Amino acid sequence: MSLIEWAIGRRLANREHPERRLGAFEGVPAMGLDGVGSSAYGPEAALTILIPLGAAGLIYIGPIMAAIIALLAILYASYRQTIAAYPNNGGAYIVSRENLGRNTSLLAAAALMIDYVLNVAVGISAGVGALISAVPALHDYILPLCLGILALVTLMNLRGTLDAGRLFALPTYTFVLSFLVVLAIGTWNTLTSAGPPMPVIPPPVLPEATAPVSAWLLMHAFASGCTAMTGVEAVSNGMSAFKEPRLRYGRRTLTAICAILGLLLAGIAYLASNYRILAMHQEMPGYESVLSQLAHAVAGDGVLYYVAIGSLLCVLALSANTSFVDFPRLCRMVAEDGFLPRSFAIAGRRLVFSVGIFYLASTAALLLVLFGGITDRLIPLFAIGAFLTFTMSQVGMVVHWLKALRSAKDLRTKTPLRVHLLINALGAWATGSALIVIVAAKFSEGAWITLLVIPAVIVLLKTIRRYYDDLDAGLRDDGPINLARVEPPVVLVVTERWDKLTDKALGFALRLSADVVAVHVTALDGPEGKDERSIRDRWVRDVELPSRVAGIKPPRLMLLRSEYRLIYDPLLKLIKELETEFADRDIAVILPEVVKTTWWQWLMHTHRGRRLRTKLLRYGGSRLVVVSIPWYLDEPRIDEGIYHAKTG
């Protein structure tokens, strides 16, 4: 208990919720690390595809990046509209649920979930990739490093989104500042030098061209580069995390993320082609990432390089945080609709949805272990889900504006709606086209796996919903309370011997019914059973005779032998017989139990009572009721159990 408090902080009250929400300052680190960090692996992924072109590849990086930045601008404009229209979480799931129907929204949910899990794995392994680029000696520890970072991010998010946002603000803003400085210096050098700029530390010699340029290759590079855009949707999915006025803080955060990302992408493309930097294969010895080559070329081996690369490493590793903010909130909405277990919708100790966080962490850990912690193999799986949800969200918004247009009366309200429609339609067209390119380019590389997994997830979601629907249908009570007077139940009191437990239990039993049977199961300890005569003698003396004197039908004592030393075995048999004999009466089993309050008491008792209760409830049938009567060695102070009372 106190270990948990130490790790993730004290339990928060519901009323503390408003103080736990984000402004834009925490919003950028909390939700934007994915978007901002994408600047590292987007260009790198595009350049990796261009490796076969050799030096000729550098000609094409400019136009490819220009296309990607244009797409980013379209996305920015359309998501600004989306969060305004759905300020309580305008993610693809909600937008398609409201506009495209239930099934489409499940497709969006499945794609988003997969995307978020992949984002955690890709983000962390990219971060560790950058670390190894700087410290090659760590090459053998890729997987442990990945899992360690995952554990850190998980723990911080269990403490709360605000805590994570505050802690991760330092590396985020350091990264942005230091790379803007690197890019500024590089641009200055390029503009002021005659011919190509002189690198301080020259990047590796460019490889020989091994393939001619082709439209397919360029499309492929574009598709890979598009991974740079994932994370832009994060703000729309996580709107509920912002404080009021929510829309203002959401817009500020979105603007900051897109502006930073656009600047970085443009700068990297410009400098890479001028400093003649291409990607290297990640498995190669001496591998160095594009950003590291670039920082080396511009800033040499000084403090700026280490600050830039150090903060880049942090940003990449922590870009998983975006998923940890959005995934649990998405799952919460899906769970509230009945498509995920209800526990996903419960706010945990720190007012975050802990079950979603645990689930995300364990699935990502599994992926990291399966893929050995290497990013490249995961990226093809990654982009499809992201662009699928982009497209669905945009299409959903198009439908949203069309509906609004239909109900709009005059031209003055129609004109802005038409502008909104145009922007989202442009977004839908752009992201849809990108999606087709990505699917075509990455299908054989593993993207087909995503296309298999998405339907499987949808089937799972629908199965869960069907379970809850069946449960609700079974539990639904359309009529009023059933006040039919029924006969009192037959009562069984489970007893070990004549003691205060049994005395107390019989007292309760006699209130319930006149038909009380005390059951004592013998031979539980083994074949060499104890003598059972004494319990019978005491029963006659202390129960039967006094009852008769008081004019009460005496509770009968029944000794049942258990051949298999299982207490529930003869009891269930007896209950079955009683149910047949008394077809119209319920059966109440009374279990007196000594309450254990310390760990060592658990070792001192046999736990038969607990196991018996479980078995009775599991197999007893709907005419059975189990009554637990506690007995305390020391009467507890009820206050001890009240959380609220303890913390004031």
Place this chain on the structure above:
Amino acid sequence: MSLIEWAIGRRLANREHPERRLGAFEGVPAMGLDGVGSSAYGPEAALTILIPLGAAGLIYIGPIMAAIIALLAILYASYRQTIAAYPNNGGAYIVSRENLGRNTSLLAAAALMIDYVLNVAVGISAGVGALISAVPALHDYILPLCLGILALVTLMNLRGTLDAGRLFALPTYTFVLSFLVVLAIGTWNTLTSAGPPMPVIPPPVLPEATAPVSAWLLMHAFASGCTAMTGVEAVSNGMSAFKEPRLRYGRRTLTAICAILGLLLAGIAYLASNYRILAMHQEMPGYESVLSQLAHAVAGDGVLYYVAIGSLLCVLALSANTSFVDFPRLCRMVAEDGFLPRSFAIAGRRLVFSVGIFYLASTAALLLVLFGGITDRLIPLFAIGAFLTFTMSQVGMVVHWLKALRSAKDLRTKTPLRVHLLINALGAWATGSALIVIVAAKFSEGAWITLLVIPAVIVLLKTIRRYYDDLDAGLRDDGPINLARVEPPVVLVVTERWDKLTDKALGFALRLSADVVAVHVTALDGPEGKDERSIRDRWVRDVELPSRVAGIKPPRLMLLRSEYRLIYDPLLKLIKELETEFADRDIAVILPEVVKTTWWQWLMHTHRGRRLRTKLLRYGGSRLVVVSIPWYLDEPRIDEGIYHAKTG
């Protein structure tokens, strides 16, 4: 469930107990492996002490072994008497409990328990030592091998003593036969050769003498050699495992064990001095045990050597089995007297005391891990417990015969009693003297640890007994049944909404009392709670109005807000208030619960009900009663839960 059945066999009925008992054929492997296997480490331990004497040490091995064999003969005679006098388990614990009093018997119990745990560790590590002597390549795997063998022995004993005895009969009788052949050949060669016999494979050259002979050294060697005798008491401690006529099978087993052990000890001492074989330090590279050197010297490297050493390895490794037979039976008796948790006295699935077996296995595993699986370091700890219990058992028998003599009338009955007395007194004198020598010789080597641990164990046993005594005193009910009519309880029904669960629970509640309050805890899922108006509206329509119409006091609905999302928090507070308000009434909390029957249902529900029940019983106080009302998605067939019905 079926995995357990596959591993240890089907659950046995109490009535099958007679068929599960041992004859002498299974008795020797089941209980005698410790005694028989001692022939390997007893002489080895004595010879290890003699190493500093070099070749001169060989002169003394004969006399030392003769003393040990004489002690063995005395022990044999006295244990024959003990098992006749206490045929239902004549171990040191029972003998001293009956004759020397409670405290002395606890000393015996503590010493025996420690002895049994040490025997498992020593036996297994000696077996692995012998294996490494034969296959030095395995030297790096000492600990894993030890733990693997421990697991095997544990599993076999969980299946049952009979199963273990049958399985281990093959290696036991192979060992006895093959070593008798080796000893016979060696003796024949010695007797027929002129001068010392020619070894087939000569043993290592004897080390230089580094110390002069001293009485202390010889006593030390005797004390170490006495470990050869541990295991002789096993039959007396495990008498309850034999089939009827119990005394006959017990005596046969005891005789077989002592005869085999005596022959082996005599033969080994004779051949070691003639073939000039001394012990080697176990940590030395190229270490070879005395028996392996001896078998090599007599039989060379042929089939006989491998059969002999292979079966020796098995016997040593399996000598732990003796502890697994006796320790759980000892713990059972101690637990029945209230000095150990009651679960030690419960016969498990296979009619053996599984808790004792688990406890023994885990303690021995801990020891093996702590000591790295090397025997030598454990032996000093070992002998004291064994000889302490020998002595106590003998002294107890002396008292037993003295009592019998006092009540005996005529000379005809007195004479045999005097013979019995004499034999046990001799046994007590011999084992007591050996004990003193052992304590003196081994004190500094680690035996002091045993002398610290024994009192600690006694304190633990007494603490456990005190707990049970307090519990019994608290529970004892000296008077007859309390028939005082009390007011019906105030009933709380925990409800999530108006459904069949609540309907059923209210039906039961109204039977109990006219004062029924339904409690619905809100804000459990987090700060953004759902609208609670609908539950109130339905309550009025479907509960309050119909009740009023029927002339029943309507159950009230109470909404409680939980700031900390803990369902028990506001409930315990309410219960506390009610207990103050209604000082003379009990409070019954009714928990309707959906019964989960499959593993995936566990993932679909929140388990609040289960946790609530635990908290209520823990903190609710003695005026609280918890009623669990099951609700089934599919009505269970009660038969499924009845074990007896399933297996016929």
